[in-house]
Amino acid sequence: MSGHSKWSTIKRKKAAVDAKRGKVFTTLIKEITIAAKEAGGDADSNPRLRQAVSSARDANMPQDNIKRAIMKGTGELPGVTYEECTYEGFGPGGVAIFMEVLTDNKNRTVAEIRHLITKYGGNLGENGSVSWMFDKKGQIVISKVGQNEDSLFEDSINAGAEDFDSDEDSFIVKTDPIEMMSIRSALEGSGYSIDSAKVEMLPKNLHKIEKNQSEKAMVLLDAIEDHEDIKSVYTNLDFED
Numbered sequence: 001m002s003g004h005s006k007w008s009t010i011k012r013k014k015a016a017v018d019a020k021r022g023k024v025f026t027t028l029i030k031e032i033t034i035a036a037k038e039a040g041g042d043a044d045s046n047p048r049l050r051q052a053v054s055s056a057r058d059a060n061m062p063q064d065n066i067k068r069a070i071m072k073g074t075g076e077l078p079g080v081t082y083e084e085c086t087y088e089g090f091g092p093g094g095v096a097i098f099m100e101v102l103t104d105n106k107n108r109t110v111a112e113i114r115h116l117i118t119k120y121g122g123n124l125g126e127n128g129s130v131s132w133m134f135d136k137k138g139q140i141v142i143s144k145v146g147q148n149e150d151s152l153f154e155d156s157i158n159a160g161a162e163d164f165d166s167d168e169d170s171f172i173v174k175t176d177p178i179e180m181m182s183i184r185s186a187l188e189g190s191g192y193s194i195d196s197a198k199v200e201m202l203p204k205n206l207h208k209i210e211k212n213q214s215e216k217a218m219v220l221l222d223a224i225e226d227h228e229d230i231k232s233v234y235t236n237l238d239f240e241d
Contacts, residue, residue, distance in 0.1 A: 027231055028056045029069045030082045030102040036073025058196045080104045087113055088130040091122040092216040093209030095237040096130035098201050103229040120220035134201035138180025140173040141195040159186035203236035
């Protein structure tokens, strides 16, 4: 099992818990609002909005919530103005951490993130300090239940996928970020049920550290994930024993 797949598995399980207390919905609403503000409320002509709406539906967000988020983005309803940014830093043992943020107050958010990372033995870096260690890829997740791996692999490659991976519960179809939604549509057209489809930052290489440092890094990553303004967090931590 690859390290980034295990981290993806951890994040998906955590997202299921977060959804129960609203964090997933809050993050998705911010993303939908920003996408609609950026390029309009028509998902057919706004690829980012189309992806955000698909993610919201994957998370079982009510249609009314999606509609209101779009209308806030287009200005049809009053709402908070959100900004997006990225932060980069290092955790215990020098593991790289890349964070995507959606916030209504960048000064507050960066101060809180810096405090978190410092508290757990890391440090916030400059833009570009760790991003070069990651590749941006689309990841389409499909449950293993009832699936034939060979057939899914063949259909994925025929649809234009770049690679194919798996973890304990799921198959992961890797794509060029620009092609992810069209490949998702092709797979759905072939009868596959998609659990999620997201553009993620995958580590080019994994960084192995001592067990005690790894445990501290996991605590830090969990704390970052729990922050209300964090959209996604990525790491090159090697989770293998």
